[in-house]
Structure formats: C-alpha cells, structure tokens
Amino acid sequence: MQSMTGFGIGTAGSEGRSVSAEVRTLNNRFLDIKLSLPPALRLAEPDLRRLVKKHLARGRVEAFLKLEDENPPAPRINLPVAKAYLAGLLELKTALNLDGEIALDTLLAQPGVLETPEEIPVEAEPIRTLCLEAMEIALTRAQQSRRQEGKGLAEEMARYFENIGERLQTIEKRAPERAYAYREQLQTRIEELLSEFQVDEERLYTEAAFYAERIDITEELVRACSHLGLLKSLLTSEGPVGRKIEFTLQELLREVNTVGAKCNDAKISHLVVDIKENLDKLREQAQNIE
Helix, strand or coil, X not given: CCECCEEEEEEEEECCEEEEEEEEEECCCCEEEEEECCHHHHHHHHHHHHHHHHHCCCXXXXXXXXXXXXXXXXCEECXXXXXXXXXXXXXHHHHHCCCCCCCHHHHHCCCCCEECHHHCCXXXXXXXXXXXXXXXXXXXXXXXXXXXXHXXXXXXXXXXXXXXXXXXXXXXXXXXXXXXXXXXXXXXXXXXXXXXXXXXXXXXXXXXXXXXXXXXCHHHHHHXXXXXXXXXXXXXXXXXXXXXXXXXXXXXXXXXXXXXXXXXXXXXXXHHHHHHHHHHHHHHHHCCEC
C-alpha cells in the first residue's frame, strides 16, 4: 500500500549536458500531473506524462526539470527576425514622417531577435532520453518514499481495524442478552395488558414478533464483519487500493449506523459511538492512500 505523498530527485547526464528532475506527490482524488519545464525540455512533455501514468495511479504530481550544460551555446542574433523588425520600423518611420535613427538596442529589445541559450533549439532525441532517465529515477525514489509512508499508514489503520473488530465482537455478544431482556420485558407488558384490557392475544403476539424481528441486528453485524475483513485484506493488497478502502469504509459506516438505530440499548450505543470515532480517523487516513 502506498501513500499519495512522496518526494524524489533524479539526474541523468551525457556529453557535458545533464537533466535534473524533482518530483513531489500530494493528495488528490485523481491523477493530476503538473510539469514545470524550461523551453528546451518541452519537447519531452508528452513522454514525461506517459511515464508518470505508468508509475502512479492517483495523486497530484508536481515535477520540475532543469537542463544544465557545461558548454552552453552563446546568445545569438536571429537575423531573419531582426530584418523583419527593421523593415517594419522603417516602414512605420516613413509612413508617419518621423525623424531619427532606429537604434540597435531598439531592435535587440524585440521578442525573438536575441536568443538566449535556453531558447536555442537542442538535439531532440538526446534531450528526450535524458529527461526520461532523470524522471524515471525521481519517480522511483518518490514511489519508495510513498511505500514507506504507506507502510506506516497500514500499521496505524490496522490498529483502528482491531479496535473496531473488538467492539463488533462485544456487540455480537451483547445482542442475545439484549434480545432476552427485551423478550422478558415484552412478556411482562403483554401479561399486564391482557389482565387489564380485552386484547386480541394472537394479534398482540404477532405484532410483538414483528417488532422483535425489526430490531434484530444479526444481518448488519455479519455484513459489518465482512466489510472489516475486506478492509484488513486491502492493507496488504498489490496496486492502488485507496478508493476501495474509502468505499468499503462507507459501507461499514452504513451498517454501523443501522445497528445504532435498531439496537435500543445503551451499552451497544456507546460501542457504536466508539466505532464511528475510529471510522472518522480511518476516513482521514484513506484520503492519503493511492
């Protein structure tokens, strides 16, 4: 089981050029990928996104890539762009009958005339390869940290599951005692009614049996224990389990709520409150599981 929060860095280099990648992963209901790339590395973005999807199934992924070159190219003039700007400015000067010369710094200030090293195109395939190698290392290390945190989450969740299991067992033992006490109370009340009023005895016992069946919690306890067993098994399952855990916790809460509504017993009500408190803590943790 993996957490959705992790961190990893990776570097790949060749022929005096290197790419470094830093990956942070955070909680998110779905897989949300945000890449921060300098212009020279944007050619690798589609491949980088596919690589992230191969490694991770859920969470917000923030990746920052940087290119370093031991022998960076010097800034250069894009002469065709400069000529186009100059022609436009001369045309504007003539059309508006303006005086003065067109200064060199005016041309250099125009977008695209002076290309910085980051803007100068580089060989596509070597750069793409370095990006993917660096990203692979960073993602692998991020997954390692996610697994480490996931192990801690699993151990803590297992303790909550154990608490819930103990309380369900106590409720299961208490249920027959509660049913017996209810039958005794009901029997006494029926005898009192029969002695005081003319009552259809058969109808009265039918209604009593119907009510006794309606407050029975056996099926709810069986389903709750089944959900709990599934949750325990998910802690050691391979692959993403966060959503399964969230859905199963919802189903377990539904059964526990029904037990609380039907029990009509103070001791069981207190146990139900304890279980719901554990479930609240588990739901918070489940939001951080891939």
